[in-house]
Amino acid sequence: MVTNKTFTMLKPDSVENGNIGAILEKITTSGFRIDAMKLTQLTTADAKAFYVVHKDRPFFDDLVEYMTRGPIVAAILEKENAVQDFRTLIGATNPSEAAEGTIRNMFAESISQNAVHGSDSDNNAAVESAFHFSEREMF
């Protein structure tokens, strides 16, 4: 089922570097509507649960450390073909491979500290949105 929604996080490096406004500007001018949004911080348990699919990867502990070190902006975005179009807008996981003009190309430091998260499927978008937001926080 296509939901036309995706989930994003502006990761701790984006908040630390003062890039919240610039990244949200890029997201909204690219045609995404913000259905939910908050500044929040992941606990270690939250980050381990959110990224459980990567638990056996060598970078897992660093990923949990990074994602919990400061506030993030969590948001639900709506647009036709949201999941795929947002993955295109953010660019490749490794910013050195991310296309010119993509969010990771513009704002990410490295493959590990890469500025933004974007869901990789409609199902994960729904699961990740429910992880962060209650029904009354979604519009």
Ligand code: IDP
């Ligand atoms: P994605 O965020 O582009 O979907 P995933 O493979 O799902 O990439 O990885 C989740 C996150 O884990 C990445 O966004 C990045 O922060 C981190 N990560 C992925 N691959 C590596 C790596 O090879 N080294 C260090 N960190 C990585």
Ligand code: MG
């Ligand atoms: Mg992923």
